[in-house]
Amino acid sequence: MRTGAFILLLASAAPAYAQEHAAHQPHEVQADAPDKAPPQSAHPEQESEIQAATALPPMDHGSMDHQQPGEPGGMDSGAVGHDPAGAMEMDGAIDHSAHGAMDKVAGIPEAPPPPEAFSGPAYAADAFVGSQTMAASRAAVARVVSGLPVFWFMADRAEYRVRQGKDGYLWDVQGYYGGDIDKFWFKSEGEGVFSENPESAEVQALWSHAIGPWWDLQAGVRQDLAGPDRTHAVVGVQGLAPYLFEVDAAAFVSNKGDVTARIEGELDQRITQRLILQPRAEIGLSAQDIPELGIGAGVDRIEAGLRLRYEFVREFAPYVGIDQEWRLGQSADYARAAGEDPSVTSFVVGVRLWF
Template sequence: MRLLSASFAAMIVATPALAQDHSQMDNSAHQMPAAPEAEPEVDHSKMDHGAMGHFRPAVDPVSLPNSTSGPPNAADAVWGAEAMRASREALYRDHGNMQIFWFQGDRLEYRARAGDDGYLWDVQGYYGGDINKFWFKSEGEGSFGEPIEQAEIQALYSRAIAPFFDLQAGVRQDLTGPERTHAVIGIQGLMPYMFEVDAAAFLSSKGDLTARVEAEYDQRITQRLILQPRAEVNLSAQEIPELDIGSGIDNIELGLRLRYEIVPEFAPYVGIEQEWKLGGSRDFARLAGEDPSVTNYVIGMRFWF
């Protein structure tokens, strides 16, 4: 290394042409160009945007409430209803008027109880858009080895009357016992604190007036584990002996189900449900040799697509 360094130093000394006198160089070619003069600042607040073809809002947008506290169609106050109409119609046409099919098996379960074990199904679904839908519902139950105790199907027209509630009207057909056709009117939706409610009144072809109210709530324990309390009350305006129904409150059902969402669309569950027949319905049950109070231990699945 030392020999190489000495040889390199000798080459520099022996070659004076490589040494440059920087004092004789013309440095003007390397000087930076002068900065351009700054343009005068324009006061945009005094410009006439109308003359320039710009649309001027009716009011200052900053003075309006934010989107979570303002009124519906708040943009009308800024740009005017005429200017916003085309945009609103395009948004509804492209994103708010899609026809959707949805089907859910809410309860498909095996029921272990004193006496003969049983089964239950409760399914529903719809086809339609945000405002108008066709709803269909079916539910029923029975005991293994015996004829189906109760089964029905409903076909309903549904109209949105609030952001989370639909008004429903249509027909219900009973498929067991003395077959009856009912006119149906009811509401279905989501109440504050996320309670799902389905309430309906039924007027049968025999003139019998009955009603049903169902409510349930999903309490998430983890991202996949969900505890669901559920309540159902059936009522009748009169006694219906051929159906073993007394006037007033016919029966009450209170249940608790714990389900595990393997995926959001499929969730097995276990639970317990207690049924009570009350008033005249309790008397009819006793005359038929049935227990008016029944405890069901259930295992089932819930799915949707």
């Protein structure tokens, strides 16, 4: 009798337990069996109260972001209804700080410095010692430094010339001794053929004064060492023209009253750090005919050459090249009368050195 009563009690309580257990299952589990009717409860009033207390609020599936977890802006399944703090963190709190740092880097101003950045003195020491005192001190230092004597010598061309007829030679050297502003400058050049006297030879002694960062004004005397004896007064400029052309231009007035001029220019074109191609040109001018020197009025001669040198070190660079010389106008007539060719082509081998 007792056993039958216990079985009847379990049978009446089983539907209520099953209903209460189903209310605590995840929503997805219940959706898996929509066709199964929930078991009937013997206490419908209690069932309504339990469902009202445990029911989740309705969810708008249309407003949910269906991006996959791990994608930008996506929401991990663990963040839905279980970890609000984690969802907020995943929603971009850390990402926003990272983007802020990137925005600061990307926002570096590209405009020039403001005017007040240059409002200070050109020399900071002026603010403590005084501008007049510092100006005098800087001038004294400049005088001392620029007055330090320096010796420099360069053989720009020292070459053997292979040409039709007899082979020849040429030298073109120069150097100076002095400071940055004032120097004693000397030059010498000449050429000829082997086993004969030089065709031309000269030496110059010049005072050189800097008239700018790139140019020197030069004045002095020139003495011819071959041919008729001539002494010339010299005035000219030497320096670096725009586009790195090295220019040497001078006018000469001889003790016989002859006025001549010479312009030389060359340009170093670096093929590599050691291999250099140098085009060079020289023009001779004369204000009058000078028959004893074989010089005609106007453009006396033009010489153009191309040399390729290799710098084993900057102070020593052998080269090979080709050189062409033309005598023009009356000068060409003088050359023909002397049995010379007014147009001469020479293949050259030489060395450029300095110390």
